[in-house]
Amino acid sequence: MVIALDPAEEHAYILEDDRNLKPKERTEFLFRVPTVREMEELLQMTVEQDGSEPDGFRFTAASLRFLVGWRNFRNAKGKALEFAASEDGGPSDEALGLIPWRYRQELATAVVRLGHLDEPERD
Numbered sequence: 001m002v003i004a005l006d007p008a009e010e011h012a013y014i015l016e017d018d019r020n021l022k023p024k025e026r027t028e029f030l031f032r033v034p035t036v037r038e039m040e041e042l043l044q045m046t047v048e049q050d051g052s053e054p055d056g057f058r059f060t061a062a063s064l065r066f067l068v069g070w071r072n073f074r075n076a077k078g079k080a081l082e083f084a085a086s087e088d089g090g091p092s093d094e095a096l097g098l099i100p101w102r103y104r105q106e107l108a109t110a111v112v113r114l115g116h117l118d119e120p121e122r123d
Contacts, residue, residue, distance in 0.1 A: 009032065010030045011114055013029045017103075027072050029073075030068050032066050032068050042062060045062060059108060060105055063109075064096060073098070
């Protein structure tokens with residue numbers, strides 16, 4: 001059975017490095033599903049017309065605009081960090097700056113996968 005995707009619904013993603021932690025210790029990043037048009041734009045960024053490598057920085061930044069919040073994200077001192085949204089509802093530059101680059105790349109890939117998975121496959 002096909003399950004409809006709802007762009008207004010939030011979906012949690014847990015980083016691979018956190019999956020071995022106890023559930024209450026994991027950070028959850030919350031995303032909305034991209035619309036069809038938004039997904040097409042993202043996928044076009046992964047294939048450059050001249051066959052060269054896609055612009056990873058541009059793709060990551062574009063994908064992370066679907067981040068709408070987080071749970072249990074803390075600084076080095078253990079203080080919970082608040083999610084700050086930009087005017088368009090995605091993360092502010094300050095919020096994105098809190099996420100280490102290697103995790104931003106993983107999260108960007110998760111956004112694309114989110115738009116392709118059937119309901120039983122989602123976290």
